Amino acid sequence: MIDWTDRHCRFLHRQLSSRALLYTEMVVADAIIHGPRERLLSFSPEEHPVALQLGGSDAGKLCEAIRIASDYGYDEIGLNVGCPSDRVQSGTFGACLMRDPGHVADLISAMKKVSSVPVTVKCRIGVDDQEPTDVLPDFLARMIGVGADAIWIHARKAWLQGLSPKENREIPPLDYDLVHRMKRENPDVFLGINGGIADLAEAARHLSVMDGVMLGRAAYQNTGLLSGVDAMLDGSGSVGATPSETDWLALRDTMIDYAEAVIAGGGRLHHVTRHMVGLFQGFAGARRFRQILSSEATKPGADTAIITEAFAAVDFSGNRRDLSATAPAGHPVEHAIG
Incomplete structure (x- = not known):
């Protein structure tokens, strides 16, 4: 969500949901170390809880970025190893790190040593010719082994060559069943799901299996759906909001x-x-x-x-839509934006 979920976006989203966990756009560790820190890291107190989403592949730089960011009071640090953009690949981080899960595990281990807040990972089910049913269980086991506090799984492969970032969000087939199986096999680890989830009714269905659902472009392009998140999370009403x-x-x-x-x-x-x-x-x-x-x-x-x-110009007198699905009451979840 680079250039999308900036602090102004997150302030708006927080007005619609007090419960959602908001993510920053991905910020490269080098930019935090050498760039305009205040512009990159500052945010309004109203945004809490908010997670800083980092990009990078050098443990020393990631740890330095965390030390700098610690003064700003983020509630979570997330490492993105799922972004397939050319800009990210040129820096040998993002989704291309899925090829080297041992290195990602070393990064998470180092980050946890310097972070006072939870450290999480956002990944794909695999990249290029990798077989997700082989790659993903091994990747998760390594992340769990070094103490990752949560793992968010985008339920698509990323093709690092031949597809644009937009195509990587649409063309590789979604494999929700595989991600759901990973949760059933790891009941004591926080696993969230991401990718192609268009509304809160669909999110509620995933929450019957997963610990969390991450909405990115759906929440940005149809921002009003966030007005139904809190009721969904506490089980107090139907999914979706009316005027x-x-x-x-x-x-x-x-x-x-x-x-x-x-x-x-x-x-x-x-x-x-x-x-x-x-x-x-x-x-x-x-x-x-x-x-x-x-x-x-x-x-x-x-x-x-x-x-x-x-x-x-907007007529608030009629219902926007009719969604009858309800969220599972009392389910311990986080709803993430990013």
């Missing part, structure tokens, strides 16, 4: 105050509103809402009156 269950005008006012603070600090309205475009899928007026934010909020000098105008 009557969410105070959208209170959300509007909160985001106006937040955007005004961002602008006062030298930012632009678009830095905040670009993450709000997916809020109202299925509502009457959603298209106009998107048009206003996409065209007006990007103009020089745009102010928060545009947020008010965009919300005024």
Whole structure:
């Protein structure tokens, strides 16, 4: 989620769910060591719980990045070994590390020695010509052996050559059954699932097996679905939210105050509103809402009156959708964004 789940995005997502575990975009260890640390690592206290997602393959650099990040108060450190982008491969980290699980285990072991918070791993079921049914159990065993606190599994292979990052999210077939089997074989280890999960009804089905579900692009492109997460996690209601269950005008006012603070600090309205475009899928007026934010909020000098105008275009009087599936009551889960 590089360039997507920045601090402004996460602030918005936190307004919709108090329970979700939010992930940062992946930040390369070298960037933290040598780059603009405050811009890369700072976040609003309201975002908690929030996990820092790291990229890297050098244990010393990853540990130094963790030491630097410790001053910012993250609740979790996650190592990404699932991203297949060319930028990541050129740095010999991300999904290409799936080829060397022993090295990943060494990285996790080193990171845990310097981290005061849980250290987790996000992986694929395999890469290229690897056979997932052979590779994934071995990878998990190594991570468990060095004490990884949780493992998030994207239920697709990554093809490091020949497919774009977008194609790697769509073309390799999903193998949810394999990931579910890994959980059944490792009942005492936190295992979460990721990949192709489009809504909360589907997330609830996975949560009957897995410890957690990670939503990335689904939560970004249809942001309003997050308004049903808390009810799903505590088993208090049906999956999904209706307008009557969410105070959208209170959300509007909160985001106006937040955007005004961002602008006062030298930012632009678009830095905040670009993450709000997916809020109202299925509502009457959603298209106009998107048009206003996409065209007006990007103009020089745009102010928060545009947020008010965009919300005024949406009709909150009717239900957005009808989802009858319910989450398993009392299931111990984390819902992750990243």
